[in-house]
Amino acid sequence: VEKGFKAIFNLDLPRYEVWENCRFDVQDEICRIPGFPSSDTDLPGCRARVLEYEPERCWLRCRKDDWPCMETEITIRVEPANASGWPTRVQIEQGGFDPSLFALKEIFETHWLQIVANFRLYLERRVHAPDTRWGPSVGATVRQTPVGLEITNVDEGGFAARCGLSQDDVLIAIDSIRIHDLAQLWTVLALKKAGSKMTVSWVHGRKSFDATESL
Template structure:
């Protein structure tokens, strides 16, 4: 099964300029570069990548060298959007994740990566490293009504609050959380040294708890 994630943008930017911007400036060679928008554990903008294939103003295919998601393949395809040659269509793709993370978690991260990549192509702006906030000690599966807890880690924050696999996380503090992106935003804004209020449902029963980080 194809596990790739893809984003397509139509930009009012010449292909030669898109090609220049799809690699960050700095010390590079024919074999390695940094691609904007992608996270890296080293804290520098973009991610380190090994160049596998390069066709100027057409295609850049690389292997991500750093965590998170090291060894995945990143492809940037540049082409005219129509016969008139304008605007420029840019297809960004990342593949090769395997079974490391659930699809909904990958897709939530991908939306930010695609937005940050496009931001650099359009404005040449790089962002500082994103604060992801506290680790709740669980994975969450997106459902139409909230986030279902799975793979709860013994002794983690969610476990200490009393959630069990299958419980539906509904609130963090006073905020109703509907999806993973919203959850990460709320966690990133919470003080790391204060108790956290979690609210969830188990079947028809509403539960809540205050937990130390």
């Protein structure tokens, strides 16, 4: 997070068509960037203030003007992928995050993958992805490991604590659905309602456990 995030991908679309789709709802130095979340309005994309704009180079640098991650900088570059001029290469970056967020590396990496996918969806199809639906919390923070999500902290009185999970345990499944990463965890939780019953499976040391509690 401290170094920011960057993604590069190629599109089989003309360069200037891609460039035109990189922003919308332009009003002087204010525009909206597709794919980025915004908590301030019901409009798609995020509000951004343009810092540098070079249409000849297809290059844009702007500052996010709404939450979450207000004041971070977004840079977009659209260029030919090679000397033939085809396909079109897109590079997008976001940086300047507050130091208080550095400890949330796994969460931000997963969010970034969603942002890039939604940004690319608009460039290719001119369709905005719907806002992400969030479900109840498991009451714990996690980090990614090769075998699944490892518990790093358990909230007192939360779902994980009531089930008996503790630090260094590895979350295995929810309602018999194998959980490999944070994106899968968010998807499963988004289908749950607060107060509903949920069964969680985990490993403590070399032993497996199951428990059912209300969210």
